[in-house]
Amino acid sequence: AQKVTQAQTEISVVEKEDVTLDCVYETRDTTYYLFWYKQPPSGELVFLIRRNSFDEQNEISGRYSWNFQKSTSSFNFTITASQVVDSAVYFCALTLTGGGNKLTFGTGTQLKVEL
Amino acid sequence: EAQVTQNPRYLITVTGKKLTVTCSQNMNHEYMSWYRQDPGLGLRQIYYSMNVEVTDKGDVPEGYKVSRKEKRNFPLILESPSPNQTSLYFCASGYREPSYNEQFFGPGTRLTVL
Numbered sequence: 001a002q003k004v005t006q007a008q009t010e011i012s013v014v015e016k017e018d019v020t021l022d023c024v025y026e027t028r029d030t031t032y033y034l035f036w037y038k039q040p041p042s043g044e045l046v047f048l049i050r051r052n053s054f055d056e057q058n059e060i061s062g063r064y065s066w067n068f069q070k071s072t073s074s075f076n077f078t079i080t081a082s083q084v085v086d087s088a089v090y091f092c093a094l095t096l097t098g099g100g101n102k103l104t105f106g107t108g109t110q111l112k113v114e115l
Numbered sequence: 116e117a118q119v120t121q122n123p124r125y126l127i128t129v130t131g132k133k134l135t136v137t138c139s140q141n142m143n144h145e146y147m148s149w150y151r152q153d154p155g156l157g158l159r160q161i162y163y164s165m166n167v168e169v170t171d172k173g174d175v176p177e178g179y180k181v182s183r184k185e186k187r188n189f190p191l192i193l194e195s196p197s198p199n200q201t202s203l204y205f206c207a208s209g210y211r212e213p214s215y216n217e218q219f220f221g222p223g224t225r226l227t228v229l
Binding site for chain 1: 146148150155156157158159160163173203205207209210211212217218219220222223225
């Protein structure tokens, strides 16, 4: 069975600091997809990124970047120069191919960015 | 606009009073599912459907029912709600294989069972 661990329950930073959210996953499958979702205080889930297991290239999107390392089964998310609007709960998730599209979520990391 | 809609968005009810949370998507997705979100537990899958008339249990199906009579709709039914079903519920839709696209989530339904 697959599992996603987000060991950081809550992180507080001051605006403009960089922050990294950790995600460690477990699966025996060789083909899988990893995701990050953002849940702002309003409650909806906002898709941020999808990465398949064969693509280990890091990705950057504006202030967001993702570091995927299969050797350590990690898919970490970094926000550069954090802003108050980044305050949210962030979820890492995993899904396998061949048998549905079930997402296995981590427990989430609450990020608080203060002025 | 491509979207997943859920109704109601908020609901307060009492133990034992049957309720239905509706979910509808306009993207012609085969796959639909329900998740519940609880503090410290993340989101957990309740039920899913691979296509019309095909449904199966997720990780936490006890106390819930679903049906998939039409491709676009996937209602979640609580026949006899109990306080431990107080939670934030999300409906999601997508293709059967994650390689095609990410899943789309509805706005959530916050349910309180007294």
